[in-house]
């Protein structure tokens with residue numbers, strides 16, 4: 237399996253070569269030359285596997301330069317009940333991503349039972365183990381530069397703390413995360429963890445990460461790596477969620493492998509749902525992929541009109557689903573690459589316009605294909621929707637969902653179809669967003685025992701302007717060459 241760039245300017249590379257990095261040298265994103273395929277018989281066999289074996293069966297199709305036994309050992313070490321024990325039902329921990337059945341055709345897939353209570357723990361924990369393995373094999377070190385709107389940061393820091401040869405420099409938007417999210421990151425005292433609080437939104441943090449990545453000399457000298465979903469390693473681990481969710485969904489509804497299942501995904505940087513698109517391209521019978529957004533509804537606009545126009549500060553909002561306060565969705569580039577028939581020069585021109593403050597419109601034929609062939613639908617939520625849906629799910633089903641998953645619930649209700657199971661991806665646990673949960677339910681959310689008092693721990697971070705040169709200077713001062 238070789239990887240190419242969405243912008244066409246880089247020779248094909250192996251998995252281990254792209255694993256540590258973010259952007260490709262031409263500014264594009266890595267993507268497999270073609271998607272591996274699963275037949276109906278193979279899907280039937282996959283449906284009988286536990287999470288670890290399923291993850292190996294899926295991920296090994298994308299990795300042919302790590303010996304299979306080593307890859308299997310890394311996956312087995314990652315997906316254990318001990319690491320995914322924060323669920324509603326401890327007995328389900330070994331399922332890793334169990335589902336909650338709301339009714340005959342509506343289920344929630346629990347993705348947030350890992351160490352930092354967010355869906356990305358699932359992928360990030362594997363990335364941590366893969367990084368350590370590949371770095372040891374190459375005798376290298378990596379300095380991760382990441383951007384977070386609240387969850388990637390802590391998931392990455394918990395996955396990488398104490399890892400040999402790895403430093404983490406994480407950019408987060410100053411004052412815009414929940415108190416729990418802030419405490420999760422800033423209370424870490426490990427020597428290899430650096431938190432930089434940036435005056436701006438997540439978009440500014442992500443722009444800095446991309447600008448630093450584009451400076452090839454700096455990137456090579458300071459061995460800069462990535463953990464955001466611009467990194468293919470994140471996406472490939474997230475593809476497994478869909479296979480597991482699909483099999484659990486058909487099973488819970490008494491349906492058969494081969495029957496269509498819809499997924500609804502709270503979205504911001506488009507990494508999670510992009511993995512769903514890829515699972516679908518591999519032959520998993522996914523019908524609709526419903527994109528749920530908050531008031532930062534650039535993606536909802538795109539999937540409803542075909543126009544993609546990231547916004548400036550004047551139209552970026554601080555919301556009560558803060559991890560989705562994103563208006564430049566990096567991974568949309570991977571999907572649009574497929575949508576335009578993998579025409580790299582067309583794609584490069586579209587993203588050149590995005591990067592210079594513009595956007596693009598897809599053609600009417602592409603719009604129809606996006607909705608009918610690729611199955612994309614969308615819906616946006618407001619704060620009032622969020623609060624009402626958290627309340628509704630609690631009152632009707634006795635289940636507490638977090639504000640992001642509530643955005644998913646609203647979108648799922650808008651697009652459910654008769655006799656087709658809809659899986660709502662849970663993207664975080666309610667404990668992370670106490671203020672909104674309190675407003676909706678008049679009670680604080682349940683909190684895993686080990687995290688009681690988190691906000692009282694001493695915190696450490698450095699504030700910095702949204703300026704790539706200042707961030708480079710910060711890195712250069714701290715990275716030992």
Ligand SMILES: Cc1ncc(COP(=O)(O)O)c(C=O)c1O
Pocket residue numbers: 354355386387388465502503504505506507508509559560640663664
């Ligand atoms: C809780 C939560 N929900 C939804 C999202 C959006 O996911 P994505 O950026 O993969 O679209 C994020 C950010 O990744 C998140 O942390």
Ligand SMILES: N[C@@H](CCOP(=O)(O)O)C(=O)O
Pocket residue numbers: 356383384385386387388389438463464465466504505507508559560
């Ligand atoms: N929502 C994320 C930001 C996007 O992250 P990615 O790592 O999935 O690209 C966050 O909470 O930090």
